[in-house]
Amino acid sequence: xxxxxxxxxxxxxxxxxxxxxxxxxxxxxxxxxxxxxxxxxxxxxxxxxxxxxxxxxxxxxxxxxxxxxxxxxxxxxxxxxxxxxxxxxxxxxxxxxxxxxxxxxxxxxxxxxxxxxxxxxxxxxxxxxxxxxxxxxxxxxxxxxxxxxxxxxxxxxxxxxxxxxxxxxxxxxxxxxxxxxxxxxxxxxxxxxxxxxxxxxxxxxxxxxxxxxxxxxxxxxxxxxxxxxxxxxxxxxx
Amino acid sequence: xxxxxxxxxxxxxxxxxxxxxxxxxxxxxxxxxxxxxxxxxxxxxxxxxxxxxxxxxxxxxxxxxxxxxxxxxxxxxxxxxxxxxxxxxxxxxxxxxxxxxxxxxxxxxxxxxxxxxxxxxxxxxxxxxxxxxxxxxxxxxxxxxxxxxxxxxxxxxxxxxxxxxxxxxxxxxxxxxxxxxxxxxxxxxxxxxxxxxxxxxxxxxxxxxxxxxxxxxxxxxxxxxxxxxxxxxxxxxx
DNA sequence: CCTCGCCGCGATACAACGTACACATCAGTG
DNA sequence: CACTGATGTGTACGTTGTATCGCGGCGAGG
Numbered sequence: 001x002x003x004x005x006x007x008x009x010x011x012x013x014x015x016x017x018x019x020x021x022x023x024x025x026x027x028x029x030x031x032x033x034x035x036x037x038x039x040x041x042x043x044x045x046x047x048x049x050x051x052x053x054x055x056x057x058x059x060x061x062x063x064x065x066x067x068x069x070x071x072x073x074x075x076x077x078x079x080x081x082x083x084x085x086x087x088x089x090x091x092x093x094x095x096x097x098x099x100x101x102x103x104x105x106x107x108x109x110x111x112x113x114x115x116x117x118x119x120x121x122x123x124x125x126x127x128x129x130x131x132x133x134x135x136x137x138x139x140x141x142x143x144x145x146x147x148x149x150x151x152x153x154x155x156x157x158x159x160x161x162x163x164x165x166x167x168x169x170x171x172x173x174x175x176x177x178x179x180x181x182x183x184x185x186x187x188x189x190x191x192x193x194x195x196x197x198x199x200x201x202x203x204x205x206x207x208x209x210x211x212x213x214x215x216x217x218x219x220x221x222x223x224x225x226x227x228x229x230x231x232x233x234x235x236x237x238x
Numbered sequence: 239x240x241x242x243x244x245x246x247x248x249x250x251x252x253x254x255x256x257x258x259x260x261x262x263x264x265x266x267x268x269x270x271x272x273x274x275x276x277x278x279x280x281x282x283x284x285x286x287x288x289x290x291x292x293x294x295x296x297x298x299x300x301x302x303x304x305x306x307x308x309x310x311x312x313x314x315x316x317x318x319x320x321x322x323x324x325x326x327x328x329x330x331x332x333x334x335x336x337x338x339x340x341x342x343x344x345x346x347x348x349x350x351x352x353x354x355x356x357x358x359x360x361x362x363x364x365x366x367x368x369x370x371x372x373x374x375x376x377x378x379x380x381x382x383x384x385x386x387x388x389x390x391x392x393x394x395x396x397x398x399x400x401x402x403x404x405x406x407x408x409x410x411x412x413x414x415x416x417x418x419x420x421x422x423x424x425x426x427x428x429x430x431x432x433x434x435x436x437x438x439x440x441x442x443x444x445x446x447x448x449x450x451x452x453x454x455x456x457x458x459x460x461x462x463x464x465x466x467x468x469x470x471x472x473x474x475x476x
Numbered sequence: 477c478c479t480c481g482c483c484g485c486g487a488t489a490c491a492a493c494g495t496a497c498a499c500a501t502c503a504g505t506g
Numbered sequence: 507c508a509c510t511g512a513t514g515t516g517t518a519c520g521t522t523g524t525a526t527c528g529c530g531g532c533g534a535g536g
Contacts, residue, residue: 008429022484047523057486059524064484068523114355117406123429128439135441145449147461153403154396154462161399165391168355191246191361201366203373211383223385223473224392224466231469235461260513285494295515297495302513306494 009070010125024056026064030078033071034109041171042111045071072115077124079109085133091238092229094137095152098130099159099225106163113160113167120160141238151232158228166217247308248363262294264302268316271309272347279409280349283309310353315362317347323371329476330467332375333390336368337397337463344401351398351405358398379476389470396466404455 032053037045047068051058065071083105085098106112131152138148196205213219232238251264270291275283285306289296303309321343323336344350369390376386434443451457470476 008432010429011432024484046521048521059487059526060485062524117352117402117409120402121406121410123427123433125433125438128433128442132439132442135445139441145445146451146454146458149445149449149452150458150461151465153400153458154465157399157403157462158392158396158466159399160402161395161397162391164355164358164398164402165395168359171355172359189361191248194246194249195361195363195366200363201370203377204366204370207373207383207387211387213384214387216384220384220388220391223388224395227389227392227469227473228396228462228466229469230473231465231467234472235465235468262514284492286492297497297516298514300495 009066009073024054024060024064026074029054029061029064029071030074033075034078037075037111038109041175042114045075045111047071069118072119073122073124076112076115076119076122077126079105079112080124080126080130083126083130085130085137087133087136089137091137091141092233095134095155095232096225096229098134098137099155102130102156102159103163103221106159106167110167110171113163114171143236147236151236154232155225155228158224162221162224166221247304247311262292262298262302264312267292267299267302267309268312271313272316275313275349276347279413280352283313283349285309307356310357311360311362314350314353314357314360315364317343317350318362318364318368321364321368323368323375325371325374327375329375329379330471333372333393333470334463334467336372336375337393340368340394340397341401341459344397344405348405348409351401352409381474385474389474392470393463393466396462400459400462404459 029050033045033050036049036053045068047061048058050071051060054061061071065074083101085094085101089097134152134155135148138151143151192208195201196208199205208214267288271283271288274287274291283306285299286296288309289298292299299309303312321339323332323339327335372390372393373386376389381389430446433439434446437443446452
């Protein structure tokens with residue numbers, strides 16, 4: 001039991017590394033991995049590819065992360081450091097900023113919304129900080145702890161669900177060499193065309209024909225978010 | 239170009255198969271795969287494992303599904319057939335039933351919330367039917383098509399986000415041989431304990447100490463859902 | 477100063493995965 | 507009865523995550 005293998009990743013990172021003179025570090029690993037995922041998507045993240053980009057042997061990173069799951073957690077924590085929710089706003093601007101900034105973060109790093117489930121659960125320091133900020137924004141309003149957490153989690157769930165969809169679409173789009181705009185969807189979804197041709201979904205078809213903001217993801221996101229915040233305000237008596 | 243390989247999975251399934259006498263069928267493949275995933279989780283879904291359970295050679299299912307992605311779509315469509323949202327309710331009971339029934343479906347099939355992003359996008363017939371039902375519930379209320387779709391998608395995003403979290407937790411729990419109850423979380427999260435010990439998250443710690451419904455996932459889900467529906471009602475003037 | 481041990485990295489290897497490919501088999505049609 | 511096309515079989519390849527062993531250099535103890 002050389003370095004307390006039972007200690008969590010974060011616990012290990014906190015105590016200063018005794019040998020600061022090394023070509024590999026969690027920092028460098030994280031930035032390199034994030035760069036790969038940003039440029040080529042989550043499926044490009046491979047232990048071998050990571051090692052190649054780091055200029056080391058395939059097994060070298062394993063000295064710093066225990067496996068691919070650890071690597072993904074490290075990446076998540078690394079990018080969440082950029083998510084600085086301003087303090088001292090009211091509960092509603094606070095939660096709204098949390099949601100909007102999280103969306104922007106996920107747009108900058110599309111892979112965030114495509115992580116495997118265990119990585120989405122990961123309790124990384126920077127994620128904990130975000131949660132703490134959100135909870136303090138809801139503190140002192142006469143809400144019990146359970147309700148506070150539920151309100152935060154409702155917003156969080158909405159954001160993750162919406163972005164899961166939005167970034168899956170944008171990943172599909174960029175996967176093919178598609179231009180952008182309306183013709184895009186016709187190329188993206190011959191399947192949709194076939195479904196429509198069956199005539200089984202008249203209301204859906206009516207939407208496809210008359211909707212004008214089908215591609216305005218920001219508008220859709222904001223509308224749903226404002227609905228949710230309205231409901232939180234009224235139902236929780238804020 | 240024997241059977242029009244460019245046709246979508248659903249298009250191929252619709253035209254009656256010319257040789258109805260076969261040991262393998264999309265139906266049998268779907269039910270078998272769903273059984274595996276229900277019992278052992280999504281990571282147990284393997285083309286080889288599927289073939290074994292079907293009693294055929296590893297490559298045999300490829301005659302009916304073009305690959306693993308197709309298989310996952312088939313599984314999704316298969317279980318969504320059980321999601322019959324009652325018709326003729328108002329828009330709010332309709333959307334609420336959609337959310338609650340979807341949650342129950344995802345609790346019965348935990349892997350539904352853990353699908354890779356492209357499978358979450360899949361436009362399967364039974365999913366289209368659900369969407370059509372939701373849209374008709376919102377039809378005739380004076381809403382424009384964009385707003386109708388946004389309302390539906392907001393609920394859908396909330397449900398998916400919430401269940402992504404909930405089923406990831408329950409998967410983690412069942413992965414280890416944990417009992418259930420409060421001690422469960424202490425076993426599940428020594429990481430959490432370590433974070434708390436740092437003293438950086440006082441509000442979060444206060445929640446952990448004073449909350450009484452930390453494990454009442456249904457209550458949390460319903461609270462967030464009702465907030466969202468409240469907000470949709472008020473903001474959209476319904 | 478020398479030496480010993482440990483830590484960071486290299487090299488090799490293995491099992492499991494998705495799936496391409498060629499062949500065998502069987503049904504229904506001419 | 508021969509033919510054709512769809513269905514299942516056998517084999518094989520490339521890629522993945524990761525276990526394991528070997529090496530070399532740096533810091534601590536003599």
